[in-house]
Amino acid sequence: MSATADGLTYSAFTGWSDRPTDFAPALKGEVQCDVAVVGGGLVGMASALRLAERGADVVLLEAGHCGWGASSRNAGYLSNALAGDPQLLRLLYRRRLRDLIRYGENSAHFTEGLIERLAIDCEYDPTGNVIAGVSAGQLQRLKKNVRILRDAGADVEFVEGPDFGLPGTFLGGIFERGGGLLNPGKLALGLRDALLASSAKVFERTAVQAVEPDGASVVVRVPGGRVHAERVVLATNAHSRDLEIAPSGITPIWTSLVETEPVDPDRLAAIGWTSRTGIITPHTILENYRRTARGTIMFGTRRLQAAPGVLGAREPDRTVVADLVRGFHERFPSLSYVAPQRAWGGWVAMTSFLPVAGEVAKNVFYAVSCNGHGLAQSPYIGTLLADRLAGDEIHDDLRAIWRPRPPYMPSFALGAPTLKAGWAVDRISDRLSRGR
Ligand SMILES: Cc1cc2nc3c(=O)[nH]c(=O)nc-3n(C[C@H](O)[C@H](O)[C@H](O)COP(=O)(O)OP(=O)(O)OC[C@H]3O[C@@H](n4cnc5c(N)ncnc54)[C@H](O)[C@@H]3O)c2cc1C
Numbered sequence: 001m002s003a004t005a006d007g008l009t010y011s012a013f014t015g016w017s018d019r020p021t022d023f024a025p026a027l028k029g030e031v032q033c034d035v036a037v038v039g040g041g042l043v044g045m046a047s048a049l050r051l052a053e054r055g056a057d058v059v060l061l062e063a064g065h066c067g068w069g070a071s072s073r074n075a076g077y078l079s080n081a082l083a084g085d086p087q088l089l090r091l092l093y094r095r096r097l098r099d100l101i102r103y104g105e106n107s108a109h110f111t112e113g114l115i116e117r118l119a120i121d122c123e124y125d126p127t128g129n130v131i132a133g134v135s136a137g138q139l140q141r142l143k144k145n146v147r148i149l150r151d152a153g154a155d156v157e158f159v160e161g162p163d164f165g166l167p168g169t170f171l172g173g174i175f176e177r178g179g180g181l182l183n184p185g186k187l188a189l190g191l192r193d194a195l196l197a198s199s200a201k202v203f204e205r206t207a208v209q210a211v212e213p214d215g216a217s218v219v220v221r222v223p224g225g226r227v228h229a230e231r232v233v234l235a236t237n238a239h240s241r242d243l244e245i246a247p248s249g250i251t252p253i254w255t256s257l258v259e260t261e262p263v264d265p266d267r268l269a270a271i272g273w274t275s276r277t278g279i280i281t282p283h284t285i286l287e288n289y290r291r292t293a294r295g296t297i298m299f300g301t302r303r304l305q306a307a308p309g310v311l312g313a314r315e316p317d318r319t320v321v322a323d324l325v326r327g328f329h330e331r332f333p334s335l336s337y338v339a340p341q342r343a344w345g346g347w348v349a350m351t352s353f354l355p356v357a358g359e360v361a362k363n364v365f366y367a368v369s370c371n372g373h374g375l376a377q378s379p380y381i382g383t384l385l386a387d388r389l390a391g392d393e394i395h396d397d398l399r400a401i402w403r404p405r406p407p408y409m410p411s412f413a414l415g416a417p418t419l420k421a422g423w424a425v426d427r428i429s430d431r432l433s434r435g436r
Helices: 042-054 087-119 137-149 183-197 237-243 267-268 319-329 374-389 416-435
Strands: 028-037 058-061 129-133 156-160 172-176 202-205 212-215 217-222 224-235 251-260 278-280 287-291 297-299 338-348 356-361 362-367
Touching: 028 042, 028 156, 028 217, 042 183, 042 362, 058 224, 058 416, 087 137, 087 183, 087 374, 129 137, 137 156, 137 172, 137 416, 172 237, 212 224, 217 319, 224 374, 237 251, 237 338, 237 362, 251 319, 287 319, 297 319, 319 338, 362 374
Parallel strands: 028 058, 028 224, 058 202, 129 278, 224 362
Antiparallel strands: 129 172, 156 172, 212 217, 217 224, 251 297, 251 338, 278 287, 287 297, 356 362
């Protein structure tokens, strides 16, 4: 963690919670099991927990600690929406759109249920979320999108900004009734506690080096030993590309968040911000603004960054944070006195807008439910995959995202030049709408 001249503290972990102090042991030696889960994010933890609850002998291997990755770092929008503009999704996935929308809705309900069942105190507030436009052009597009989403079965409605309690910059938008806001650090730690209390064998600080199918079983290699499993679940998200066996075409992208000092709620009410619903803008690269249970404001994304060679712990770039703060001041001019206090970020995995799951090699399964929208989907997809491995028929929602071979977005489409171009398009459209 480092404090800098701009007065912010930059963290290479999350700002939502502290690291646990009770690490599970690292794996040493040889272990046998029914299923080995690689990666202890929401996907991996939910999968391992479900398998343990269903009586399987399950081992989970995590390079850091469970919840180290995106799962504890995200912005905390438990959303029933998929990534990607609905018009684009309809173009690309017309026949599957209804199934995908149902999958998204069920994901949010499932994760709400999981939080309740495990009694995880993660400050969950079922406010729904709103995609709010900041220009007349965005508003037009949102009106069209709300029709597409409703036709496909989504529980959404168009709302006017002032009526809905949004600050003046946000003219109105699509209110997604399902889901809400939470503290993802607490959610990840709560799920970790449930997993550690289960019969699953958890090994932390255990980075998997290779996953090798070997006849009827699979060998998982770690620095201090090996796991012999009948089947393996890869739940490595953006880090998937570091494993030779993982499906290709999963592109890691870095995304950053900033949190301010606490703000008096009366000052927010004075600018018309009475709603507690999380706000997302429909820019090419979205912006998000939300209030937190600790009285602060959190904002992020706006500028995505391509991955260098090695993905590791890192702090957000100062230039990206400065741009996020500029965006906050543009959207909330009367809150310019509010000091940003800290910044962090994390790796998301990009595919072709959709979450994906499948069997990448004999007995080696995977699930990547991200594109920056995996908070609700990850526990669901992990659980559905576990049920399939436990012998159930494939669930319709898992079928909706099942991909035997991965025809995802080519990684050049998400390289540094494209991401910079996306940011530039957004700034030009902001400038044009201000000039109107
Ligand atoms: C800054 C940020 C903001 C976001 N905001 C939102 C949001 O508001 N709403 C939303 O829905 N989604 C959001 N997301 C996305 C969401 O957090 C992810 O989709 C979700 O957490 C993915 O869960 P996961 O289990 O797949 O991955 P992760 O949580 O990344 O877990 C993967 C785990 O695998 C481990 N691992 C990787 N390789 C190995 C290996 N070789 N051996 C052992 N372990 C390994 C990693 O250490 C990591 O703990 C955001 C993401 C970020 C980074």
